[in-house]
Amino acid sequence: MNTDIRRIVGLLGQIHILHRIYVHRALLATDIYFGQFPILEYVEKHDKCTQRELADTLQVSAPSIATSIKRMQKTGLLEKECDEKDLRCTRISITEKGRDQMLQCRRAFDAIDKQMFEGFSKEETAVFKEYLSRVISNLTTDEFKGKTMFSLIETMTNEKHVQRQGKEESI
Template sequence: MLELYGRLVGKMERVHLLRRMFSQQLTNNTTLHFGQVPVLLYIREHDRCTQVDLAEALHVTPASIATSTKRLQKAGYLTKTVNENNLRCKQLSITEEGKRALELHKEPFDAFDRAAFSGFSNEELDTLAAYLDRIARNMAQQIGEELPADNIFAMQALLNRIMEQAK
């Protein structure tokens, strides 16, 4: 049975790596860098957030966020405005150009995902989703963690916390 588990885990890793490879190839051919996409997505969903909010949500250093936001601002994808109540605090908003860049970035992913799941019925996709959720719950239980909501930011936060504890 252990051999079967190993083969299944290998297949899951293969799917993950193929999607990462596609993502890397896509960002090599667009104006957005691989790491800038989560930044813009977060800002789009949390308009007028601060760089501190963004760094905490993405679990990266404030210096990393400062560099990313400076580049995104220079590219015209976001704006920084001074908070009226705290002049040292800058609030971030995505521009229309930034929204267009995200949409242009999203379209190839949608096509890639449609191709990846072609030939599956809705019932098969629901069954696969349920199996993957069960695997994720079992894995979270084994590492003694509650499974975060189906949110990539929450999963990254959990991973970062675990890595910090290991230091």
């Protein structure tokens, strides 16, 4: 393999790790975990949405959303209430605490993004975006077409779980 390509892949990995460190630090100041932030943003914009809407929008499993919602209720970020017209359906709303912490994270994430692209012109940013889009396109097989970042993370997590189970069974 070309050493330049290997170096670029290494740099992309380093960017990913540095970004995750900064995001992790920003989240430490809140009761929010990494995967919960997009849930809070969605619920804030779509008050009284259902778990199914969330799962469909983020392209993750209903059990995954249900687990996150329960955790977020326990920490006071979200609340659930029965639908007035259909008692089998529950509606999800963001609490004031959830909104405050989501906005705190949004400001921190925007600052991280700004720092990351410090010194880049609009043209350079557009070209960089195009290059990254081409890399993603090259890696996106039919299996991954149209998937959100969150559903890709869930796929990766599920594959790790299956792999771990396989190792445990072979012992």
